Amino acid sequence: MLSKRSRSWPTISIIIAILVVIIALPQDKRTFVPSFLKSPKLHYGLDLIGGTQLDFRISEREMREQTEALQNDIARMEEEGAPPDRISSQRAQLQTIEEQQRTIVEAIRTVLERRINAMGVSEAVITPSYIGNEKHLLVECPGVVDTQACINTVGKTIKLEFKEEYTEATDEFENEVFARVESALARITESGETLSVVGQDLSDELGVGFDDEQEYFYDQLPGGLEKLWDQSPDYGVKKVEGNIKVPERTEDGVRTREIPGIFISEVIKPKETKGRVITDPSLAFEHLANTMENAVHKERTDFPLENVTDPVQKSLSEMAIGEVRTVQIDDETSALLHLSSRIDGVEEMEASHILIAYKNALSAEETVERSRDEAETLAEELRVKIEGGESFEDTARTYSDGPSGAEGGSLGVFGRGMMVPPFEAVAFELGDGEISAVTETQFGFHIIRADKAPVRTPDKVNYDSLVLNGTEDLLIQSEDLAAQVREHRIEREEEVAFMRSLFFSLLPSGWKDTSLDGKHFRSATVTLDPTTNLPVVQIIFDTQGAELFQELTKVNIGKRIAIFVGGDLVSAPTVQTEIAGGIAIITGSSTFEEAKKLAQDLNTGAIPAPIYLAGQRTVEATLGAQALHTSVEAALIGIAILMLFMILMYRLMGLLADIALLIYALIFLAVLKLPLFLFSDQYIVLTLAGMAGIILSIGMAVDANILIFERIKEELKKGKIYKTAVETGFERAWPSIRDGNVSTFITCIILFTVGTSIVRGFAATLGMGVLISMFSAIVITRFLMKQLGKSPLSENLEMFGVKVDV
Template structure:
């Protein structure tokens, strides 16, 4: 009896302690500010996407490269598409885990014959950061110089563009769907949506095309585009060559407001030096700087400054004779540095020292005209484009890519600058040795995510399976690149094709309805147990309360995420807990009706009920394990909560209920047929 009392006291104390953590947040907020109380306040239930809202990201997997590898005559480089898809899913899962999102849901889906990765993020705060991390394409590629132009390259691009155009003209597929489907992560094919421009601001290649289209119409030909420039290797700038397919989405007439900055009038003091533009001065730049600083100090320290006289005395400009007055001028008349400084002044103000190619200036604004605002009505176009980049690629693939990547680490070169060391697998090591031997004296370009990172000269054949990525990295950038390669090297490019926001209001509504249904169910269940099993039913209800406290405690102190499916699993486990109590009570009542004493009846009742309870719960737990390993994220949530609920319910139904029942031993209640709900017993407690 003493041992049982200690056990019951332990259960009560543990329940009270867990109950403090399980209290509603509104109650816990009133706790004091000591470390323990702060820890208790921090324990909250983490809600899933369906309850607290969040974002769903839909990424299309670009499998064209993998498909083309399987089409060539070389069977040795064939890869299983299913392995590529699973590799992409695993990579995205690693990236999402790094965001700290609780129980993200990541699964593959086939949509219109294309493979997609669906990522569901509950309660994410910075969705743009999440998109940058989840959707980045960290593909490692090694390329060699293209020694001669490929005459078929442009022909193939034009053929693909015309094929896409014909599909768009038929109207069988939505223009946006086509664009999203064929878009590539390396930006060789881009879908650009919702560009908005006034008619006078349209690009030259669209100026005679878009105004003739109707809303929703696709232009019947491909358009050669230009006007964009790309920065090449060594700082060279070249025009980007493109083929475009355009669709007019909408046209309307809007007011166009143009503001032309008013002219200003300024005076200045110019201190020139030998070598400055149009300068006949003989002083050095250092002497000129010292002189202008002296003049500036004189201006700042004098109560009254005669700027015109200073200009006459010191300025090297022809305007010195008129006190430095330059007259009225507008934007584009002076050097940019001079204009920016002058336009930033208010009338009467004097600038700091301004340096231009003519020397050092001190500027005083003497007049400022009003800005001229012009309002006209003009057509305003919204259009969508599919853009094919036809700019010749100076590099071609070597066959060495991320599929042979093994590990990346940060090392330091001979002068202590950080660099990223790449280790290949055995096949990659052999291929790298062959490539460096073939390209000795030439350059080998390293691309990460479609971007050229470095293109070092190959001095000799390199064996050992290691390559080094060098660049103007600081340590943090090198560590980031290394981490991206290790955790983010992806088997195939992915393109964001959809982003959907799930409102938290819907989750709140679903949660309220679920909780209301659960509370009503528990009340009805408690009333039934008390009315039918009386005192034993009260013990069962107390056990259910302890069950609820334990479940809430576990949910608040672990990373487990609560979803609607999880709530269903918990509710189902409550029913199983009640089933266990009913089995125990019925077996115990049978023993009491047979005339056994209370202690013996309770002992036998629990023993006879245990085998049925065990078999039922074990079979349910096996089902939970199967659902966990073979189900998707929603089914896993249900299986996890059901399994957790079963384990807790077994503890409360067997240990807790038994501890409470055994407190009746030797009391009048143990002999009362009214309180125990038994028939008139032949002999009690004999």
Template sequence: MKTQDRHIRSKVRWGIAGIFVLFLAAFAYDVPAVFNRGIDTVNKTVALGIPHIPENPFQLGLDLQGGAHLVYQADVTDIPFADRAVAVEGVRDVIERRVNAFGVGEPNVQTAKVGDDYRLNVELAGITDVNRAITMIGETPILEFQEENNVPPRALTAEEQAQIDEENAAAKEKAVLVVNALQAGQDFDSLVQEYSQDDTSKNNNGYVGFVPSSVAVLAPIYEWAQTHAEGDVSQDTIETDIGYHLVKRGVEQEGEPQVAASHILVCYLGASGCANPLYTKEEARAKAQDIFDQANADNFAQLAQEFSSDPSVVENGGDLGTFGKGAMVPAFEEAVYNAEVGQIVGPVESQFGFHVIYKTGESAETEYEISHVFIRKTLDTDILPSQSPWMPTGLSGKQLERAEVVTDGNTGAVQVSLQFDQEGTELFEEITGRNVGKSIAIFLDGAPISIPSVNQAIGGGRAVITGSFTVKEAQVLSQRLNTGALPVSIELISQQSIGASLGAESLSKSMKAGILGILLVMVFMLLYYRLPGLVSVISLAIYII
């Protein structure tokens, strides 16, 4: 009997502990700012490097947050009757993506048919610049075909270089001021607040986090941290490619595993980046399987030199060096991390072709906790931004007559068929002719919606986009292409600004009624059930949170 009582008491204690843990977790989710202040205090005291809880604001609807309600009418006069609903859905998709890009949380975009008219209802909660949103929404979607940009970037002018040199000289002088202030006895945290130009870490006393060796731009900081102890502050600034850092070292920890591997790539006609295709996809798969069957630790480098399509590593036996997660495409990464050291796996398919992979090593590197005072350098890219990897071809939605979902007659694979007009036919044949083995990007409103590979020059004005499409994915792509091709314009016919006062008033009354009701229930539970009532009150409080 005593054993049973102890068992019951133990279950009750564990139950109460579990309820308390759930309470803390719920409280941290609801008011993360309070917990983050406590985390900052702990990190300053014992330097554990506890990460912050994300502070995501609650998404309020139009009635609570206020905003705008817009009604548009689509002009489908020139659209065949059977295509009108699909065309309007495509416009809805474009408007939704435009609104998302505008930064509106939880937008609501719906289509409606009123008689013979097609309308779009747009709710923009929390919008402040209604006129700008109206202008952006009302633009006709722009469809463009672009090719890989092989034009070398221009060099900096003498004036631009002089500007960079002048600003970097000023940055170096500021770095000297930081060091002088440190040597004069100013504490690290106040140096961060006074001098640091890293806004993200400045609000957390310069805390950057744990730095691995794989972050190339911070390699000098990592090397310094290797030779210093917890709590040390660099007595001079450490220069990197991006600026000057006065560094404070925290604790160290074991980081993500790094792997070393070699590979043999067999690309095929249509694979991404396959400059000299020798095989069809099925032939490449069979060739990769044949190489895998032959490969072992002794002959792998020789096979790579003989058969690999990857020119960047073919001369060193396919050696990729050491890398961490995120460095390779997902299919390759999954295969190499799941393999044992010394194991050869494959063929592994990626967008580049078929890989045979030899895993040669794995190690967990040490990461160092770093805080810094950061003085930024002016970089070439600040003056001369990086050029786009794509450039216009002159082919756009004006020359695309329509896109539709089709299936391959032999394999049954789902494809998207394109039909161009006469001008588009000539342009498309010219563009595909000079991009065989490369990719062409299809942009809608400046964002890529598909990047198919070119297998051969395509004439006749018809083309198909192939890929591992589901029917739904092909329908969405076709819809987006038609949105940029069909002349669907929209007209604003109603605009209504909605204040948040009505929803706020309703919310306030509901909150007061809810709180009063819950308090009455809690009082009744305590008076009538006493201790069990207290447990139920705690449970109810956790449920509410």
């Protein structure tokens, strides 16, 4: 009898194989699977998809100076015999700074990650790098080619700030802004300073934004700067009233908000014509229609899906929102489709009702005095009269307690989910003109008439189509264009202007600067509230900070004090009472981890370790796409040549090795799409170096098979039967395979530990490939060889490349 384990093992293997195949499929082919299987995808680095890389150096000079000063103070206090509590306080401060030095890289990385996420970059990679004694952070933002915007957002000084609430745009505030504008303008026009210098000086102030050198296509210009579009650099520095648009998170999601303000701007060089990547598929279709002779663009809004002809209708019903797909209409026509949105049809009906309310029923007027039983009796009597021929409308006007009574009881058209459940359940069962039995809801008793029976409205779609006509290579052309649209490789020539702008907001930011900042902050620690036993964050200020904090809390009782780290709001506790003594408690953390994160954020903001931009690199999206295409092409050619070589050299064993190689490729592809260790939020990011590691690991997978097959051939030549030759071949080849792969894997670990980000990408994919190649060679190939031993083919030695002497 088979053991329980032996019966369950094939089932588990089949389930894992199905999952691997599903994950390896492209995302647009996984529409039929659960949501958790739709999300895995490949994560590309800059050199494959384009984007921006920034190198930030962490300056520890101030931390070292503070450490040295504290050590000198402690030594001096010990010599002078200072009180132990004072020495203990200094030691605690020294210990805090030393701990900050140990965790500085991770702390600053967390702040930078938060800033990048705010830009909407979902696949950014932040990698620590060490050059001599210098600590660096390499920030890679795939898909972001606006280098200056990335620098302005990510590279801001990380500092701790405490701010008061300030939200009203008073005349006093506006006058203050205008005065600041005039002061900045005077520094340029009267003192001879440049806009670049003034902008850098003022950019850290609240409500001020500065773009040192920004490229704008016309539709990207902030409001008001259109006046400078046709101007030359000789036009000089100008003051312009306008606005900027910023994303704002609300309960309903993220929306764009216009912030009015004043620009001090200048054109820095003449306009140029530049290729602009079209990311919106609708605009890409429009551009292709304008540049191709055989293409026509159509835009459909709120179009009934049932009115769309097949096969377009079938494709639209299957497509995901935002998807781009090709469809063959006939031999001479194909189309590219982009589905913007889909509105599912709903069941609707038109009805009237008469409501007989009773005392204390929901929404009943005070004049209603009848009891529940009296209301039910009256409703039954009215229904009988209506059934006897009396007018429903006249009865409603006379007796109905609902607001629709004046309209003869008409409720108009409504869909499912718009009425209370008891009413809806009855109404949607009625046919045309049918009158219901008396129905009770929380409002009273209803007599319902279906003016129009329930019908389902058609599904509606908003979509664009690009119809292509022709006879030669039409399908290939369609697929190629669709790939270009999906990968954002469609460009059009547009003029671009180059401007430098300093912006002063006329809308209060919601917070006002105070004199309390990181210089007055000592530490933040997590403790437990003795009353609630919930985690709280305790913050401690120095002597001057304690005085400032006491004054700040005194004038803001009942209001919030915001705590910013690196320009990002991390907490905004409400002041309950005036706080003296320099120690404050922040409540509201529901878990220890939440409180720990807040304390870490506060300590990070107080770290005197500014970051400086040490280098930058931008890769255009088109270059990245070309590199990706070339890499994939090289990998496919390499695999094809290897597979052909294996078949020529080892015949049937080579074919089995090729099958194992394909399985290896599927497993590798699936692993690359999954997070590291399955449940982390870190992924292997594919770069050109990583692609090289993948291709090399494919060769190593074949190396293992060659060692095994040569051993098997030797055993077969000695006259051993197939089964014995296979077992012996694997047994004798294993030490060589193990030693070679282990040494390679150790090398990968060393490269990953000490190498730069490029080397680490190569090491990660090569190491992963080594592990999977060992699995494919030892497990998969061995399984296939054993299965072959059960067939008559195993007796034909020539099928294994072994010459038989006659």
